[in-house]
Amino acid sequence: MMRLPRFRYHAPATLGEAAAILQGEGSQAMVVAGGTDLYPNMKRRHQTPKTLIGLRKIDALRGVKGSPARGLWIGPATILTDLEESALVREHYPGLYEAIHSISTPILRNMGTIGGNICLDTRCNYYNQNYEWRRAINFCMKCDGDTCWVAPGSDVCLAVSSSDTAPILCAFGARIQLVSKKGTRTIEAKDLYRRDGIDYLTKRSDEILAGITLPPAARWRSSYRKLRRREAFDFPVLGVAACVRFDGEIVAEARLWLGAVSMAPVEAAEAQAALVGRRLTEETIEEAARLAYPLAKPVDNTDFGLRWRKEMTRHFVREALLEVGPPGSPSGRGN
Amino acid sequence: MAVGSDGRGLRVVGKPVRKVDGLSKCAGVTLFADDIVLPRMLFCKLHRAPVPHARIVRVDISKAARMPGVMAVLTGKDLPIPFGILPVSQDEHALCLDKVRFVGDPVAAVAAVDEDTAFDAMNAIEVEYEPLDAMMSIEEAIRKPSPRIHEYGDEGNIHKKIALEFGDVERGFHDADQVFEDTFYYEGSTHLPMEQHAAVAAVDPDGKLTVWSSTQTPHYVHRALAKVLNMPPARIRVIACPNGGGFGGKSDPFNHEIVVAKLSLLIGRPVKVTLTREEVFYCHRGRHPVLMQIKTGVTRDGAIKAMHFKSYLDGGGYGSYGVASTYYTGALQTVTYPVENYKFDGLRCFTNKPPCGPKRGHGTPQPRFALEVHLDKIAERLGIDPAALRLGHLVPPQSLTANYLRVGSMGLAKCIDAVVEGSGWKQKFRHLPSGKGIGLACSSYICGAGLPIYWNNMPHTGVQLKLDRGGGVAVFCGEIDIGQGSDTVLAQVVAEVLGIDPYDIRIVFGDTDLTPVDLGSYSSRVTLMMGNAAIQAAERARELLATAVSEKLGIPAERVGFGGGQVFDVEGPERALSFADAVVAAEARFGTIGTVGSYTPPPSAARYKGSGVGPSPAYSYSAAVVELDVDPRTGWVRVDRVHLAHDVGRCINPVLVVGQVEGSVYMGLGEALMEEQVFRANRGGVHRQPSLLEYKSPTTMEMPDVVTYIIEDPDPNGPFGAKEVGQGPLLPIAPAVVNAVYDAVGVRIDEVPVTPEKILKALDSPAKRFGPKGVPEVRWPDPIRVPTPWEGGTGRAAADRRPAEARR
Amino acid sequence: MPQNVKRRRGRGRDSAAASHSSRSKVHLRLRVNGEEQEVACAPHSTLLEVLREDLRLTGTKHGCELGECGTCTVLLDGRPQLSCLLLTLECEGRPIVTVEGLAEGPRPHPLQIAFAELGAAQCGYCTPGILCAARSLLDARPSPTRQEIREALSGNLCRCTGYLKIFEAVELAARRMKDPAAQPSEETLHGRRL
Structure with missing residues (x-):
């Protein structure tokens, strides 16, 4: 049996308490919610924190609040299954629902949290191995x-950002609340990530992810397409998140993010720009796909060959945009 | 026994009886090896080599040995006697002595009070290595004869070279209307049983050793322990625990089994080892990667005049079953379609990777893949439907092949008919819209090997019965259920003969102290061999009961019938004793009722060197049709449905037969589409994906529907006519997938796994093909030349060998 | 005897490892299969370890201990979860059901009977985890579709069956829970006949 290394364990009941312990213990401590990312890493001795701070008892870190009109607040310790089952998420933020639904397996989603997926350790098949x-x-x-x-x-670690929720949250323009003993700050989801496989989050080690805010869903349509070998268990080797806001038939705003092709989610800015002010047609979609795929710079550290993965980017961007579809196309894509 | 060829008259055999161990497994009470806990038990961990090929300069165990809670540390010097499954390949050491041969080769072992301590101690062991050049591929091992991975073997890093010729292939090619040649590659894959290997060893106060292990072959573990520990076998007891999946991966004696035995003997306390998933990848013994070239001369209507088959096996770091595997890559090409003249050249290399060995289909899925794809191409070039081509040229039942394999019942025609009709083949083949494809392939597999692994003239299996006065029957047999259902087959066969309920039978299995030897659960031997032994034992018991009952009822013994828990007068079934009363009568008449049965396969017709591999009491047959979709933009393959017909001779238990077919299809699809045991040659030879996340085993989401057709063509050598089903149905899957991909998008993928990347590359290539370009230059030995039966041969090699030059 | 073997007599000085782990043990009350169980375990022990090693509930198996196979699945709070990735001390007071707790007294759960009957358990090693996942599915959806079964069991690897007999067994159990006389189809038991 592979066993966890020894550690001290705290289970504070409030966020303040958790932040205080974290501050007190310094870099020797880590927080844990679902544990589905951290515990395998600890069993493989990637991380051997002296202290673990469990977030399970902190009610303020759980739940979904708000409305499509005002936007949503999601507690980071909310279990992925609970989010999947939330009608608010499923109906109004379908891209987020798809991303969550595609994570690992139903059993793992009964344990893992959205905060855990957002902060998912970068992955590499030279790293995710036993000691x-x-x-x-x-x-x-x-x-x-x-x-x-x-x-x-x-000179930089090339481990891959393998979170399914990261690209779609970036695309939605979600905001992330970080709490520490020193106070609270709120940042754009996209600013949470850094293109460095080691130091992949801008979150400081004394900060705790305390909330995720999604902007109003009105007139946004979204989708998430994921490439992987098997339809369960596997992390993405490519994730394409698309959010499009329409003004009538015309694209008013488009956000296209690529996951799992770099150390951080990648924004396909040129492709976004190419869509704005135009209808979503086969032609414009093809153009966006053509502009987006050079951004994918996969390296040989996941499943599949890197050339094929890059080629698939074009195809998957097309699929994601087709799935978003123009307003009035088969629903389930949002508002 | 009076059983019609349709199976009429059978009461238990042929019925979908619930597995006798089914409810225990579903209740979670079945004890697997790691479930065994003994008082004062210690935990063992193995320190494994981090380099692929190196001389061991120094092993420093001092830090580990000093750690509190560490009870003993072993190194190679403590277990210097070599072992190995085949007598010709005694090349393994429980812990490496002077050299390591792959990343993961065990060098030292610790026993400690708990697993945490054992883990820390294992990591405190320091080993100094002198690195040696590593061989990471077939080509490299052939090209570089030194440094040698082993000091034995045919030459350099070639472990074994084989050349056999049956008839005269040059004449055959000359007589053929057309000659075709193809090159194929079949990637290695591993068994991936869900249960990680585990073993527990304990020593009695009187010095007797007991080892519990998740092994498919307790008898061979018994022999290896006796040899390496230098102990009388009578003092060693091996108990095989039900295997949480085997598939061939638990058929060798393993380092960890020997190590815990030694530790237990030294310390005097029980010692357990449970491998991590990564270590299971290092035990391996899985599918050999094989490069193959096949050249076939055919007549216009598709009859095979000559075939020359070459195979190059990547063996990994040790011999294991490899010599047998190599022969198997050349053995069974002849048992499906008649091959008039046949030549086989095969070699196995040593490489610095975990050893390959027998995985479901042992050495035959690779050549079968090559042959069936090759035939698909030939059929197209000849303008013959591939199903018709095969149906037109089938080996006749009760015949001898070019290489002297004796085919008994042969139901392949019925198998092909079933999948062709069931799948709507004629309407679909070459008529589906682009992107949709259908493909067909066939195969055959042995029902046990005709010869034992080590030379002896004893039975291959034995069964003992003990009849209780209460009507219960205890059946003792060294077989071990690895999930395939052998316990149930045993109970059904005995129940059939004695006319009782299979649930009134208690099976005692896989225990070298208590049960007669059965060679193990491998080579699809158990149903046929154990079944025959069980029939013999049960018939002997029946004879005793019949005599006693005939005296009691005052009727001739021939009139005594058995069925429904009664022993009765067949001419007046109301005159009857319950089975329990019949046992009482027999025990009163003869004393304690116990009988034995055993089975030895019939002698083989093949008498040439190398003919130990291939002969079998019977051959099963399968035909598969695969229907799939290929997305030409991505290369993605989605298998929609698999039709599989399998000639099982006689179906002992249909629900178990269907289960074996479905499981074989699953494993075949995994190999065909995604599974790969591969290594990073440029990164110190580490395993590329030693985890359940990275090694891609299909999930529920990838598994297509399977339509199974059970074909019964009873074989005279099978118990009630039964043949195997555990392995054969895997064989046609990969070639049927590849043939269907061609039907869908017109590209030939001449290697497995068939990944989307390879399909896109093939679509982009001028030849519309993806596969190996050729085979390495090799100097083959002069073949052993064996005249075929139709040349008047006797199964022996020709005395006068013509020189190789003259034959070219 | 080689020099590297230490003789151990009673609990001497060198049993530091044992005292270290006893020093760090925590006392917990677990609710396993409807029973209150008191255990003393190391804080870093997983539920899988405590179930198997402390409570001797060895029905729960392990295949990777990293959350990559589903073999160790148990029900926690009524949901299937991976016992290899659960800290035991986070499970205190929460209802835990293992394969040993699926039967009602001497009567196996209909899933257990159907799995045994259809050969959905071949080697039986992944079976306890799959039974727990399937039980949770049937609790939520008494008549699941084939697709729902596929998805609900997509986190459990099985190497023996190809999953098909497992799907059929879940379907049979679901039907039997409404109609005890429900029987498997002819094709399930015998394959297709032409």
């Missing part, structure tokens, strides 16, 4: 070693 395996490659830059084995010349 003994990693010792055989003399470890890697991300943990216990110096070299990035994906690209030994690289």
Whole structure:
């Protein structure tokens, strides 16, 4: 049996208490909600925190509040299954629903939280291995070693942002609330991420993810398309998140984000711009896909070959936009 | 026994009886090896090599040995005697002695009071290595004869080279209307049983050792333990626990089994080891990666005049079953369609990867893939429907093949008819819209090997019965249920003969102290061999009961019938004793009622060197049709439906037969589409994906519908006519998938797995093909030349071998 | 005897490891299969370890211990969850159901009977986890469609069955829970006949 390393455990009942413990323990401490990302990592000795702070008892970190008209507040410790079952999410933020529904397996979604997925450790198949395996490659830059084995010349770790919710939250323009002993700050979801496989979050180690706010859903349509080998268990090797706001038939605003092709979600700015002011037709979609796919720069550290993954970006952007569809097309895409 | 060829007259055999171990497994009370907990039990961990090929300079266990809670540390020196499953490949050590041969090769072992401590101690062991050049592919191992991975073997890093010729292939090619040649590659894959291997060893105060293990072959573990521990076998007891999946992956004696036994003997306390998933990938013994070239000369109507088959196996770091695997890649090409002249060249390389061995279909899915795709291409070039091509040229029942395999019952025609009719083949083949495809392939598999693994003239299996006065029957047999349902088959066969309820039978299995030897659950041998032994034992018991009952009822013994828990006068069934009363009568008449049965396969017609592999008491047959979609923009394959007809001879239990078919189709699809046991040659030879997340085993979401057709063509050598079903149905899946991909989008993927990337590459290529370009240059030995039966051969090699030059 | 083997006599000085782990043990009350169970375990122990090693409920199996296979699935708060990734001390007071708790007294759950009957348990190793996931599905959806079953069990790997007999067994159990006389189809038991 693979066992967890030893640690001290705290289960505070309030956010303030949690922030205080975190501050007090310093970088030796980590917070844990569902544990589906952290515990496997700990069993493989990627992280061996001296102290774990469980967030399960903090009611203020759970739940979905608000309305499509005002926007939603989602507690980061909300279990993924509960979000899947939320009509607010499913009907008004279908792209988010699809992203959540595609995470791992139904059983894992009964345990994992959205905050956990947002903060998901970057992944790399030189990193996500047992301690003994990693010792055989003399470890890697991300943990216990110096070299990035994906690209030994690289001075930055190339581990992949593999969160399904990250690209869609970026596309929705979600805001993230971070709380620490020092106070609270709110940032754009896209500013949470950094293109560095090691230091992949701008969240400080003393900060706790305390809330996710989604803007009003009115007139936004959304979708999320995910590429992976199997329809369960597998992390994305590509995720395409699309949010489009229409003014009549015309695209008023478009947001297109790529997941799992870099160390952070990637915004396809040119493709977005190409859609604005036009109808969503086969032609405009094709153009957006053409503009988006050079941004995907997969490296050889996930399942599938990187060339094929890059090629698929074009196809999946097209699919995601087709799925969003123009207003009035088959519903379930939002408002 | 009076059973019609339609199975009429059978009461238990042929019925969908609930598995006798089913409810226990569903209640969670079945004890697997890791479920065993003994007082004062210690935990073992193995320290494994982080380098693929190196000499061991120094092993420093001092830090580990000093750690509190650590009870013992072992290194190779403590277990210097080599072992291995085949007598010709005794090349493994429980812990590496002087060299390591793959990343994951165990070098040292610790026993500690708990697993946490054992883990820390394992990591405190320091080993100094002198690295050696590593061989990471077939080509590399052939190209670089040194440094040698092993000091034995045919040459350099070639473990085994084989050349056999039956008839005269050059003459056959000359006589053929057309000659076709193709090159194929079949990637390696692993068994991936859900249960990780585990073993517990304990020593009695009087020094007797007991080892519980998740093994498919307790008898061979018994032999290996006796050898390596240098202990009399009589002092060693091996108990095979029900296997949480085997598929061939638990058929070798393993390092960890020997290590816990040694630790237990040294410390005097029970010791358990449970492998992590990563370590299971290192145990491996899975599908050999095989590069193949096939050249076939055919007549205009598709009769095979000559075939020359070459295979190149990537064996990994040790011998395991590899010599047998190599022969198997050349053995069964002849049992489906007549091959007039046949030549086989095969070699197996040592490489610095976990050893390959027997995975479901052992050595035959790879050549079958090559042959069936090759035939699909030939059919197209000849303008013959692939189903018709095969139906037109089937090996006749009760015949000898070019390589002297004796085919008994042969139901392949019925199998092909079933899948062709069931799938609507004639309406669909080459008529579906682009992107939709249908493909067909056939296969055959052995029902046990004709010869044992180590030379002996004893039975391959034995069954003992003990009849109780209360009417219960205890059946003792060394077989082990790995999920395939062998316990149930055993109960059904005995129940059938004795006319009782299978649930009144208690099975005692896989225990070298208590049960007669059965060689193990491999090579699809159990139903046929154990079934025959069980019939013999049960018939002997029946004879005793019949005599006693005939005396009691005053009728001739021939008139005594058995059925429905009664022993009765067949001419007046109201004159009857309950089975329990019949046992009482027999026990009063003869004393305690116990009988034995055993089984030895019939002698083989093949008498040439290398003919130990291939001969079997019977051959099963399968035909598959796969229907799928290919997205030409992405290369994505989605299998919609698989039709599979399997000639099982006689169906002992239909629901279990269907289950074996479905499971084989599943595993075949995994190999065909996504599973790969591959390594990073440029990163120190580490396993590329040693986890259940990265090694892609299909989930519920990928599994298509399977339509199973059970074909019964009873074989005279099978118990009630039964043949195997556990492995054969896997074989036609990969070629049927590849043939269907061609039907869908017109590209040939001459290697598995068939990934979307390969399909797109093939679509973009001028040849519309993806696959290996050729085979390495190899100097093959002069073949052992065996005249075919139709040349008047005797099964022996020709005395006068013509020189190789003259034959070219 | 080689030098590297230590003799152990009673609880001597060198049992530091044992005292270390006993020092750090926590006392917990668990509600397993409707029974209150008191355990003392290390804070870093998972529910899987405590169920198997402390409570000897070895019906719950393990296949990877990393959340990648579903073998160790149990019901926690009525939902299937992976016991290999649950901290035992987070499970205190919450209802836990393992495969051993599916039967009602001596009567197996209809799922257990249907699985045994249709050969949906071959080696039986993934079976306890799948039964727990299936039980949760039937609790929520008494008549699930094939697609719903596929999805609900998509987190459980099985290497033996190809899943099809498992789907059929869930369907049979669902039907039997409404009509005890429900029987499997001819094709389920015998394959298709032409």
